[in-house]
Amino acid sequence: MAAPGENLKINPDRLWDSLMEMAKIGPGVAGGNNRQTLTDEDAEARTLFQRWCEDAGCVMGLDQMGNMFAHREGTDPDALPVYVGSHLDTQPTGGKYDGVLGVLGGLELLRTMNDLGIQTKHPIVVTNWTNEEGTRYAPAMLSSGVFAGIHTQDWAYEKTDAKGLSFGDELERIGWRGEEEVGARKMHAFFELHIEQGPILEAEGKDIGVVTHGQGLSWTQVTVTGKDAHTGSTPMPMRKNAGLGMARMLEKVDEIAWSYAPHAVGAAGHIEVFPNSRNVIPGRVVFTVDFRSPDLSVIEDMEARFRVAGQKIADDMGLEVAFEKVGGFDPVAFDEGCVTAIRSAAERLGYSHMDLISGAGHDACWINRVAPTAMVMCPCIDGLSHNEAEEITKEWAKAGADVLLHAVLETAEIVG
Numbered sequence: 001m002a003a004p005g006e007n008l009k010i011n012p013d014r015l016w017d018s019l020m021e022m023a024k025i026g027p028g029v030a031g032g033n034n035r036q037t038l039t040d041e042d043a044e045a046r047t048l049f050q051r052w053c054e055d056a057g058c059v060m061g062l063d064q065m066g067n068m069f070a071h072r073e074g075t076d077p078d079a080l081p082v083y084v085g086s087h088l089d090t091q092p093t094g095g096k097y098d099g100v101l102g103v104l105g106g107l108e109l110l111r112t113m114n115d116l117g118i119q120t121k122h123p124i125v126v127t128n129w130t131n132e133e134g135t136r137y138a139p140a141m142l143s144s145g146v147f148a149g150i151h152t153q154d155w156a157y158e159k160t161d162a163k164g165l166s167f168g169d170e171l172e173r174i175g176w177r178g179e180e181e182v183g184a185r186k187m188h189a190f191f192e193l194h195i196e197q198g199p200i201l202e203a204e205g206k207d208i209g210v211v212t213h214g215q216g217l218s219w220t221q222v223t224v225t226g227k228d229a230h231t232g233s234t235p236m237p238m239r240k241n242a243g244l245g246m247a248r249m250l251e252k253v254d255e256i257a258w259s260y261a262p263h264a265v266g267a268a269g270h271i272e273v274f275p276n277s278r279n280v281i282p283g284r285v286v287f288t289v290d291f292r293s294p295d296l297s298v299i300e301d302m303e304a305r306f307r308v309a310g311q312k313i314a315d316d317m318g319l320e321v322a323f324e325k326v327g328g329f330d331p332v333a334f335d336e337g338c339v340t341a342i343r344s345a346a347e348r349l350g351y352s353h354m355d356l357i358s359g360a361g362h363d364a365c366w367i368n369r370v371a372p373t374a375m376v377m378c379p380c381i382d383g384l385s386h387n388e389a390e391e392i393t394k395e396w397a398k399a400g401a402d403v404l405l406h407a408v409l410e411t412a413e414i415v416g
Helices: 012-023 040-055 102-114 141-147 153-157 167-173 199-204 242-259 296-317 336-349 363-367 395-414
Strands: 060-061 068-072 083-085 124-128 189-195 206-213 216-226 265-274 284-293 320-329 353-358 373-378
Touching: 012 040, 012 102, 012 395, 040 060, 040 068, 040 102, 040 124, 060 124, 068 102, 083 102, 083 363, 083 395, 102 124, 102 189, 102 395, 141 153, 141 363, 153 167, 189 336, 189 363, 189 395, 199 206, 199 336, 199 353, 206 336, 206 363, 206 395, 216 242, 216 296, 242 265, 242 284, 242 296, 284 296, 296 320, 336 353, 336 395, 353 373, 373 395
Parallel strands: 083 124, 083 189, 189 373, 206 353
Antiparallel strands: 060 068, 068 124, 206 373, 216 284, 216 320, 265 284
């Protein structure tokens, strides 16, 4: 496959303007975005994306999970498409770039091809995956998971949000349920551009992260049960404080994660205390432990050690504890050919780069199960993401989109 010339680059001003225009939909309270999946704001963002894609000469496809596919023809009708994309939904207090850069970077790729009259053997398809974030409807990466056969469509449709509204009903309500069978599409390859969502690239002074692996993760929900009691009239030796039990268990989470550093992490990301009153000793606490590593055996070891430690803490304090596995996925090794295309593109364009292991889950992690896949990352300031203060520079966006352009064009094979 012939590589694109080093002078072939995207239009950074157009990409940035598109990012800022999309950010006007579902503005947050502190400069970011609240554009959660299957809301009216999500529908508005989808409509804008479809208009832009059709203006670029694409035909939009839509499957029964609401996944959007903007198709640009190739010269060979029998060649499988090269897919590129990410997601447009955000956290409730999300930033302007998480996911969105990958979708609009893919659109900018097509616009650049149109500007220069570039044709490829393989079609190119830009994708918006539904409900990557998983905040309104758990789990994360829900629709790419259905596409890859991880989840069933019926199971996904039955998921409900905090108000009891189902995924299937809300998808229908906003008008973005398609007729296409989910997962019927076959891919030649899939590329995802994303902000790093961590501090490594900025700290190392690198323009590009070449993602070789994705961390696996394990989510365990822990329920600690003691006894509600008055904070003032219950003697210290007679308390069964579920909150204190949780605190001691959280110290163990941190201790265990540190013992496997630097390529393992652990934290509690969701905590509920009952009855959550100022003058009541907590009688029940529910929290979720998140362990991650690129090594499955490490994840399993961390989880096992935590359960033993948590049980001992509960026994010593006269508490009850229950552990329930509520989510997770195995580590991912991305396709060597796609990874090489990204690394070669960065070198050809003169961008500084380094290999990375992705600490976060992404749609690419599921799609990797059904097609050759890889990711390219650009830095974000202070590593902030899932935060309205999430920020990148125009130069970083340009570098990521340039590398994406070259990797995709090399894989899709320029004609002429």
